[in-house]
Amino acid sequence: MSLIPMTYVCVVSEHNLPNLEAILCYRPQTVILIATANFTQAAKRLKDQLLATPEFARTAVLLADTEHLAGNTLANSQHWVQHALVPLLQRHATPHFLNLTGGTKPLAVALLYGHAWQECHYKALGIQDIERFVITERGPQVLTTASPLMPTVSIEQAIGLYCEALNNTSSAPSALEQQLAQQLWQGLVSQDVGLGSLFEVLNRIWSLEREEPKWQKKVITLPWSSFTHTAHVTPWLTALQQLGDQHFSFSDLSVTLPGNARANSRQQKQAAQLKSWIAGGWLEDVVYSWLSEHIPASQLSINLQTQTSDDRHSQREADILLLHKGITWVMEIKADLPPNQTLPDLENQLSSSAKRYGNTNKILFIGPELKNKLVGKNNFDSFKGRCKGNHVTLCYDKASLYKALGV
Structure with missing residues (x-):
């Protein structure tokens, strides 16, 4: 979708997701961000998120010069609007839109009455609609015509307004992982005795007693006597083998599973990831699938x-x-x-x-x-x-x- 010839002015605050949503909604060619000293970094992050969005790569995003703006008094705010912002607006295309979601009350008043805005906007956090109004001789008049369709903001964009998102350490769970995770959930909810016995042993070896020398091995072999309800444990071992039969195996005499030795080889690192999944990663997959x-x-x-x-x-x-x-x-x-x-x-x-x-x-x-x-x-x-x-x-x-x- 193409950008719209307009200048969109936003007052930056600590929380700028509503500002980002409004800008993406109206698709202006020019964006002017007003940020006092405390919010300079927040304004830069908002600018970065806009320019990283492919449709907005050519948007002109300007940071207004706020060196002389404190925003804590009406006199200071009015002086800045007339001597800094209005001259800046005169150099950029009309119509001019104002978003008042952030900022102090004195600055809001100075902005509202310091320039002839085409529209004024307010976007509350968690509210899908943008409240739109104009300033008339009788005061603010709410506009009832529909706003443009609200865009979908990604979670990475939202997080990027506060910190830098790095590569995901894991991708969405596979179909097999989701299936096994749901089986584990149902087994624990129903208090399956075999799963309970297996988890009790694994928790003891991998967590409670993990530092003991006897468990500091690449693989651990246990006699079946280590488990209770052995007949009910076998189906769960068979299920977990689907995630890597080289890590879980059993015979008529014993059960072999990953130990706690430091992971050096690729196979050991895979075993460590499997242990992490069994210890709790499976529950993340259950919740992820529900969401x-x-x-x-x-x-x-x-x-x-x-x-x-x-x-x-x-x-x-x-x-x-x-x-x-x-x-x-x-x-x-x-x-x-x-x-x-x-x-x-x-x-x-x-x-x-x-x-x-x-x-x-x-x-x-x-x-x-x-x-x-x-x-x-x-x-x-x-x-x-x-x-x-x-x-x-x-x-x-x-x-x-x-x-x-x-x-």
């Missing part, structure tokens, strides 16, 4: 790594990030409580990591094992209340997840 039923692929990301522009060593990875109805959601997914972590640690970890992604909603999704432990110790309701008090939604199945997202 993909309602969320477009471009607005859903699994294991996306990011870093901030001012600290190249601050890489973080989010289990799942998604953009839904103009809101960025950050999800932490836990199949069980990791060693040396407490329940408050889970909530604190999510709240801390979510800060880098801007104005977000947060979900902590726990698997059947962890939920059953909480219920058994009468801690579930209190932990759910703690999460709610810290603006984190606790989810534990498909229904609670869909309810949180409103799908």
